[in-house]
Amino acid sequence: MSFMRNPRFKSLLLNWVSQAFAETPLKPQLSRNPRFFATQRALVDAEVSGEKWGLRTRNEIRKVAQVAMFDYFYQTRGLQFLVAESMSKNAPVFNDNLLKKLNGCDVDVDDDDDIVKAITRFLWFHPVNEFEPFLESLGLKPSEFSHLIPCDKMFLNEDAFLLENYHVFWNYGIGREKMGKIFKEAREVFGYETGVLASKIKSYEDLGFSKLFLSKLIVCSPSILIGDMNVGLAKVMEMLKAIGFGVDWVTENLSEEVSYDWSSMHRCLSFLRDLYVDENELCELIRKMPRLIFEDSGEWTLILAGFEAKLGSSRSELSSLFQKFPQCQSLGKFVLNLRHCFLFLKDIEMDDDEIGKIFRLHSLWIGVSRLKQTSTLLINLKGGKGRLCQVIQENPEEMKKWIMGLRVQPLPATGYKVNTKSKTMKTQFLLDLGYKENSEEMERALKNFRGKGSELRERFNVLVSFGLTEKDVKDMVKACPSILTQACDILESKVNYLVKELGYPLSTLVTFPTCLKYTLQRMKLRFSMFSWLQDRGKADPKLQVSTILVCSDKFFATRFVNRHPDGPKHLEDLKKLLVC
Template identity: 45%
Template sequence: MLLSLNRKRVSGVSQMITQINHFLVFFPVSNEKTSIMQKQNAFFIPVRVRSFCSSRLTHQPKVSLAESTQPPASLVASRVSRLARTEAQEVLFDYLHSTRSLGYMDAEHISKNSPDFVLNLLSKIDSGKDVTRSLTRFLRYNPINEFEPFFESLGLSQSELSPLLPRHLMFLSDDEVLLDNFHVLCDYGIPRSKMGKMYVEATEIFRHDRGVLASKLWAYENLGLSKNTVIKLVSCCPSLLIGGVDSRFVKVLEKLKELGFKNDWIGRYLSGKGSYNWDQVSETLDFLYKIGYNEVQLLNLFKTNPALVFEGSGQKVYVLFGRLLKLGLKMNEVYSLFSQNPQILSSKFVKNLLQAVGFLIEIGMGMKDISNMVLMHAELMGSCSLKGPKTVCSKLKVGRESLCQIIKDDPLKLFHLASKTEVKIDEQVDCQNPSKDVEKTEFLLRLGYVENSEEVTKALKQFRGRGDQLQERFDCLVQAGLDSNVVRNIVKRAPMVLNQSKDVLEKKIDYLKNYLCYPLESVVAFPAYLCYDMGRINHRCKMYVWLRERGVAKPTLSLSTILACSDAKFEKYFVDVHPEGPAMWESLKKSSNSS
């Protein structure tokens, strides 16, 4: 009967078979008893028919989400029950696996992770009736463009699909190269949800010849990276899999190695939200060396603030450097500022410093005075969070111009009046007494300052207290065990050290040596320890010692690592690392508040 339909047009056995297959695709036999195969599998199509379909795509009706004129998926979703969607997913899975012969895992992932495509399919039928039967029948007569649910299942949105769809292909099995490379990535362990981003950013990696992609992945393992790190690395930087091993990335890896980081350290901080410019990361590391950071300082800096390297590929460093120059600081002054305050690049420090600069601008202080404030008091400006000018003026009952003059006359008033937390700085504000200036000048000359120099003028404003008090505090550090020349260098690098009273200095040194069991030389690398509030020191160090006793923390972390990081970072690295950490942290805070 079937042969009689086209007997006049068919010549030869092969043409006859082609016509029969074509007929079966579009006009399947309705009597289920005449076909056992159809009864078992409603999607059964002979192999020869599939090849015929592949060669005649332009003549077939197809379901295309990218070109659909149906209502938006959000509107369809509101009208479709969860049960209907689940049934549609099962029908799509059966179609892809049984009819189109896709692997079980591929068909399952596509059907469960292409919700927009599934909703679009449901919009073609009456979802209030038997979804399984209706959709099965619909797909029997309407082959779908399989690339649409495939790409959606890889994490791409509907708006991204159209330019990615092959022009002359509809079935995934027709693009063997794409599927081969896709399976290499799957077998290696790269999440399918990350592959959409990889495809958009580096389509070339899905066109590699057989065996090439796997060899590229192994090449990065041969650099000493673990498999997990390679997975994170290529997921966020798929361009690394184009060409040979990326020399720019290797350069960054080598520099981090020189600082003492293990190869896999980099994997902990990579984010899939953006790509990385490895040239810029390398230049950032070189830049920090150039402005005076040594290897120990960089190691501590990156341990407490790894975002410096990875967020924006190091751009934050250049932004801060540029802002300081814009304030009027000279290049060598900025270099010196970075060198003397390694923690200047921590997120909290930058935030507080820029907030203080904004405060001074808002009350009308000139750029020259602000730059002098930054040079002389960067440590305090970065350590204190300030109230707003309006709040301070209201409390003092003065205008902004008056507040500006108060701070210009005594820069440390900024921290006394505006700081949200108590700042313990010696309150010797009587700078009008010439005899006190003479005593202080004599002390500065003994430190090595040049008489009548601009340096002395600045230092007179930096050091608080009488000359004999400053000498007493200096001697306190020497008597504690530090060489006098070392103390001179400390004082020149961090003048605010001598703005602490002798009792406070002795208390902090005793705490360092007898509670933390740290050598006194620790303050040489981080003199700012002596400037932090005793409450902060006690609070954080007790938490650190508690972790150390349980073997969670290293025996002798640098003081800057413990004290200079933000509260959020401290809780992440010193509280949340132990199951009982949060409870202990709360206990310490309560005991601190009650004492």
Template identity: 40%
Template sequence: MVCEKSNPICNPFSISFKIRCFCSIRLTHNLKFSCSCSTQSHSSFSGIPVSRTARTEAQDVLFEYLHSTRSLSITDAEYISKNSPNFLQNLLSKIDTEKDVTRSLNKYLMYNPINEFEPFFESLGLCPSELSSLLPRHLIFLSDDHVLLENFHVLCNYGIPRIKIGKMYKEAREIFIYEYGLLDSKLLAYEKLGLSKSTVIKLVSCCPSLLIGGVDNDFVNVLKNLRRLGIGNDRIGGYFSCRDSYNWKRILDTMDFLDKVGYREEQLCNLFKTNPLLVLEGSGKKVYVLFGRLLKLGIDMNEVYSLFVQNPQILSAKCEKNLLRSLDIFLYIGMGVEEIANIVSNHMELLCSCSLKGPKTVCKDLDIKKDSLCQIIRQDPMKFFSLASKSKVRSSKQIVSEDHSKKMEKTAFLLRLGYVENSDEMMRALKKFRGRGDQLQERFDCLVQAGLDYNSVSSLIKQAPMVLNQTKDVIEKKIDCLANCLGYPLAAVVPFPAYLCYDMERINHRFRMYVWLRDRGAAKPMLSLSTILACSDTRFVKYFVDVHPEGPAMWESIRNASSSS
């Protein structure tokens, strides 16, 4: 509410503005202000044109008011007056701009002190529509909130652009109430991690939550992983964008997921160099979307892991796009999920390599309908790739030839295991086993070299083909855990080959809990692997955790140790 001029002492500290947002308003000194709210021309308000001279005079009046009357520093007063166009627009709407603007505004401000937080926040990059929830209650003078100003100046002096501080205030208001010296120490703590000042500025600008509490452990672990991949401190800042916010825990989970899937450090390094946004943009969301699409097709999780391992290129931007487009095409023409899953499992390299035309284009070129195209794919997927591929650089015939060669290698391996050529059993096995023939042989030999005889391994593999869909390193870790954690002979896996298919986290958690109970006489020695691993989480807690008074605390400790390591 604006006081009547006839009663200037009426409620002198209250002022109500009609908020409008204007984008890309060019002010004097070539300063430009932008915001994302709805826009209208900056040359007029309420249908009344405002001259450039009037705007310039209004800036000068606001500067003098903030500096001379309200005692703000020259730098702060000048920046606020030059970068709060919407506030100035509303201020000008209170007077007759056809008369002496300077005199009229000075007189207006004499009787109507302004809420200084409004132009202040607008100058920091916030839209007027965002201000109502951010303005302090019962305060209108900036000098009354000296703690906010102190922390604001710490950020400015550190080098953070003022235009980005508004976002920081909106997302992490806590950092603006820190005691003297605390914010400085938090910024320096990130420099002590080996980051350059410019990198710290970029990181805290896009993710101000890093300055809340202590140094973010998830961020530190992401940093360690990047360094382990050979991405130095001077390059780390280049992988992050101030346009995005980051969930460090989810990024860390994504990196751990890729590690568990079997990506080697060299592959992860190449991934970050060629397509870092896949892991960082959306905090790893793209990886999980791709993983989820494959699971929705009914492909077993371990098979999906294997597909990622055998086809590390799947996470490149181009291959990811090609694969998802292929899946969309198959669904569009009416293929069933089982049929699609079969094609994905057996022709992943083709799906990643081929940039396909749209189904409508293919149908038009061949003069057929969707159901006919669907039938072609069912009968001969290779023919479809040849017809629908847009790529001429590397022909589909070359890819098909390589695909056929890999199939022959896999067939040779299965024949050595005792499968009958061209039998139904052989056809089913070709779909279940993932990887090249030499890779399957390497994993098979790994089990033999660990101490199992050839026939036992052959029998084990036929019962649980998924064992060979894991990398040699993963198989070796599970063998080592069996011997060194439980003290069991490798022969214990023969009656329960599924042991080699469980993930390492489940194995480690349950083995450690069982050994702890066994050492205290609360569990029988040499229990079968299936008894320890195959039961549900609820039954495991009932029979292996709650049976000892200290069991629940120990179980919680084991799980916490795993999550923090």
């Protein structure tokens, strides 16, 4: 039944709008600034409603228009009451566009009845695309839903299952303003046939998930309703439950403003579980910092771990980094700050070994603040790239003075102070290796052997402890000084892997000492791939260690990996396994 044909319904609608005015009375808003006393923003904006609406406020006109829209959607189009009411009240952009189209009509703007008649008459003869106010009422902006409007449909009733699934969500406790996110990210869910959506929700309830948790989960991750049950979600919840976290804790930490990738979260949890053997330690870490797995679905945690591992951080150093991680720091910003600092050190041409050492020891404070741009620092510090390298290597914490927001002071003209005791110990260490004092060879060695004298001696002793003679180790470090720039535990892990796990003799290290300068991750990836190829008869078991490690990734893939049709896929699987 239409509005124009039912005078009784007309009076009910006008009473409804009068009641709305009574609930939210319009009070004159006086400007606190006397200069703008006569220009109040209560007047209708000419761009939105046209000049003809005169002095009537925007809210007055909108509420009258809402009455007419409700009558059209409910009485004329036959939509359900809740849907029609939501579309008429929660689509302000559609409402304003409709009022613009009426700007040229002959309407008594001071008569609510006349405005309602005009709008209703216009809608009769100019049917609107009902998907526009419907999607706007779900909380979406026109720019977000313009591409979601069906090209071959104009009325909601033409979509057989749209409103049916809308009511399934509504009855499950998901508000209409949250359904917009679901529609945007999982449009096909609203096209499920009768009973399909309810059965999918029921399958997750059977896993023991509460209604409160599921209603929030569906808004956060609408994709779990597409296809079969989300395996990643089930695995994550199972792992969290195993270490002491229930559904209520997960509910508290989910944000309806973002979307989650449960497969990524599973990879992150698996990595953390492998990193921390003690479950109590892992539980305490996640309880203190749930963002390790919830921020960007754990992607930033994996990126941070990969970044630190590439720079040579050991398992214990990585574990310590997460435990000491700043409470209020975003993981994403932390990683971006680390990357910015890394690029700065590369820009000033610092050696890779020195960069790795700095990050292994100082990542915690480097990630908290952002350094100024390289060009800015070079100008303000009044020093060249070589000078900056020297200052940072002597005391990396000097970079704390170069962060954004601080005024950078020029470096002192006298240069940097040399640690005399450390240099003396380094000189003595080099003399023990067989270098002649005050010789050119000694000068070159002082530059090549980076690190404090005490550290060099300690790392030298680590190699000797594996059964190598001092003469062999001296020959090794002379041939490849960079192997002594690594921490002791990193050296130990590399030697253990080559000798104890792979079974290479100690003589391999003497013959090819440079193998120790490659990261442990590179070693495991190359040798695991080589072993896989060897088992399938695609690799020569007599190949030297140097042949496997030295070549570039591209050459390794061409020369070895591509020998087997499944080689590239297995290599990618190994990479994922090593990251996790």
